[in-house]
Amino acid sequence: MSRAEQPSRRTVLAAAVAAAVAGGTGPAAAVSAPAHDAGASGQAPPVDYRAWITYPDWRSGAGKGVRAVPGSRPGVVIATPAGTTDYTDPHTGTTATWEYATWTSPVHRLRVPATEAIASWNAQTPAGTWLQVELQGTYSDGTDTPWYVMGRWAAGDQDIRRTSVDGQTDGKSTIWTDTFAIDDSTTGLRLVSYRLRLTLYRKPGTRLTPVVWRLGAMGSDIPDRFTVPASAPGLAQELLVPRYSQEIHAGQYPEYDNGGEAWCSPTSSQMIIEYWGGRLTPEQLSWVDPGYADPQVDHAARHTYDYQYTGCGNWPFNAAYAATFKDLQGVVTRLGSLTDLETLIAAGIPAITSQSFLKTELTGAGYGTSGHLMTVIGFTAEGDVIANDPASPSDEAVRRVYLRREFENIWLRTKRYNASGKVVSGTGGVCYLYFPAHPSSRQHKALAAVGVC
Structure with missing residues (x-):
């Protein structure tokens, strides 16, 4: 979790949300060609x-x-x-x-x-x-x-x-x-x-x-919304992604956002980096206390840390960290539905999603958060979301199954009520996508289908 139920820098965006509820320089350049633009359908996406x-x-x-x-x-x-x-x-x-x-x-x-x-x-x-x-x-x-x-x-x-x-x-x-x-x-x-x-x-x-x-x-330009339309299940598949808990790092290296309890973003990043074969050398990990389990998570926290934000949850910094590993790319974008995630999973591409929710809004999570990252690794036969949730007590407990309708809503909405009943912001489908520098044709097709190439 990212400072569970404390104001994150994302909640500052809620000022515009609340208003809605209440009532240069440099060389001249030509407009760029549309290559690599998102969306190939006739209707422009948001x-x-x-x-x-x-x-x-x-x-x-x-x-x-x-x-x-x-x-x-x-x-x-x-x-x-x-x-x-x-x-x-x-x-x-x-x-x-x-x-x-x-x-x-x-x-x-x-x-x-x-x-x-x-x-x-x-x-x-x-x-x-x-x-x-x-x-x-x-x-x-x-x-x-x-x-x-x-x-x-x-x-x-x-x-x-x-x-x-x-x-x-x-x-x-x-x-x-x-x-x-x-x-x-x-x-x-x-x-x-x-x-x-x-x-x-x-x-x-x-x-x-x-x-x-x-x-x-x-x-x-995501429309203001407390709820989103439900998507129909379309895939039953699970990717074998390494499982790492942020919670077992609680108290470690408090100079990086008070230690592991706040390391959801780098922990999620490290899971997918290693899914694609990214590995850290003993020399790179030599600064970590040898008594700590999963030292690569400590390394990821240090190397995603934003010294101004004083946290490891800077979205582009996580994508940039992933791309420091050989032959990996990382982007930050928004997706429109769980159907988009199914398209990626079918091509072997897991995703890191950003969401915020009350404890009562996500069955089985056992916590509420003002901002949290987890890794979507697949879907059950019923269409529910299989996630590697780093806010778990152990590596073995990281794999979770969350109800499709609940997960889709907490991830894609732009408005929500916090524990005090105040209107605050949601992420509107933000995700990190990490994938090979040279995607296969199937991977490239899936990425293009969700607006990334």
């Missing part, structure tokens, strides 16, 4: 995920000091730096000089104007390097947002402390940790287009460079 992943994608952006690299996994790297800059790490107080280079995507026009947007990326950052991701968009009233920082990230923590950036707003939209959100969606204001900017950093005088293989963002 979710639009767009990614830049191919060599032509990287060539289509505006670069200063970068170059696109071809190959089996194309990306963008520093070529000749555009200049140097000083960065004072707000979490250490250390000021250092860095060489930098930038890549700016073409403008992507959202098929469905959005109330929220979440960026995610896949990259390698050797020691001595890091990166920043920014988003700048245009509103439906014709004005532009500022360049918003969506994350300052490194795979390790020896150079900078990976961090979200608080306090970013222009009076029309705000960044809540990892999520761009229109401040008051009831006004009809929407984000109609955006572009993303990468800034790659390295120690001066070196030939080090980050390499970014995937950069994308999900824009959505």
